[in-house]
Amino acid sequence: MADLRLIKGDITTFNGDAIVNAANTGLVGGGGVDGAIHRAAGPELDLACRKLHGCPTGEAKVTPGFNLPARLIIHTPGPIWRDGSFEEPKLLRSCYENSLKRAVENNCQTVAFPSISTGIYGYPLADACQIAVSSIRGFDAPLEVTMVAFDERTYQAFKLAMAD
Template sequence: MTPEVVVADLTTLAVDAIVNAANESLLGGGGVDGAIHRAAGPALLAACRALPETRAGVRCPTGEARITPGFRLPAAWVIHTVGPVWHGGGRGEPALLGACYRQSLALAREQGLASVAFPAISAGVYGYPANLAARIAVDSVREAAWVPARLVFCAFSPAMAGHYRDALGS
């Protein structure tokens, strides 16, 4: 399986699941998270609110993942994961970002999904350097115990797609 790299709107992809670069509350936000909530409709927010909190205001701690239906999205499922905010790399950011990919793939496997699309987790407002985020994404997928038949890295720009392609060696 060779991952695909596309420049596209993640919310339009016809895959079994898209991954949401969410915040710990899972109640929507900016960037990819906001776009997914807008496209999926209000039922996504209700499904996220129904997920139990692990502590006050936190439904998904950084590095973990949760799954909900996709509602009005072409994707049947949304896997929500919370990437780390970049603080220079000395606060465990690489391990936490890698965990986002592993946890998301584990949920996809449990759900029996054949196709999953990932955004550039943490590479937007969380400030993770795009080239490093792409390298961790690719390495995490390559090292995963299981990957779906189709795995897509969905880039928000041609530059981000280039980082993925560089990391893939293509």
Template sequence: MRYRLVLGDITRLKVDAIVNAANRTLLGGGGVDGAIHRAAGPELRETCRRLGGCETGDAKMTPGFALPAAHVIHTVGPVWKGGGRDEEGLLASCYRNCLRLALENGLRSVAFPSISTGAYGFPVEKACRIALNEVAAFVDVHADAFDEIVFCCFSASDRDVYRVLMQELGLAFDQA
């Protein structure tokens, strides 16, 4: 199993699943969510409409349609309200539930954006630490389940935070 750190557009990654940092309707929005819906095509919205939304911290899966990724795992991250509303626990749950869905469906490679750090305002370093700890803990338990976990950052500053924390946590990774 390898970790990869990428600066770029998650909609261009050829992996078994990309994770969509979605809103509760799953019908598209801004940021990563809007980009994924535009790249996947109108079938994604129609499929998401039938899912009936998603609760914060949970995850649901759809086909990738026109994306290079075969699947999209949609998760709803928490809006940062200062840390007193279980935002950290809800964000951790996003990562666990995405990986659980990937495992249950035999997916070997998953790419994550930086969930909740855009419009939802979660502090990047705090969110990154949660992401890395949750993914590493899940992978430790399910060591043979995945070939690759990708952390795809839209900004160089986010990528730099991931790089520093991955090194600090002793996670070996490839960088692209």
């Protein structure tokens, strides 16, 4: 079972095996955490992502971490929230599960996640936190997982979800 912890901070400074990038399906650096990871990792990341030819929503692909302290970046495009009836919960759960699978396949022991789909993609924060926590806690592998909340609102929402 994955061990889950929560911190508030900048995921690009996480010193561990892997960080997860809340990517877009083209794997081209966008806004939010995706843009921050691309800027911090350096221009080599863009080249590596182009060679992956995108990634479907809910799936996950891996690149080196380049200039980041983390060895790897696991890219997973989250669902864009419409109204919840377009398989958004299933797709969000897949983001977490597939990212954890890529971590195991790449011999990771520590992995950090941002809050996936809760920024510009508009996923309701409390619901997204519940899905993240249950997906990670339900994953059967000896991983140390850190949720990295960028702001106080996200930190408090994850704290609440982890208390349930």
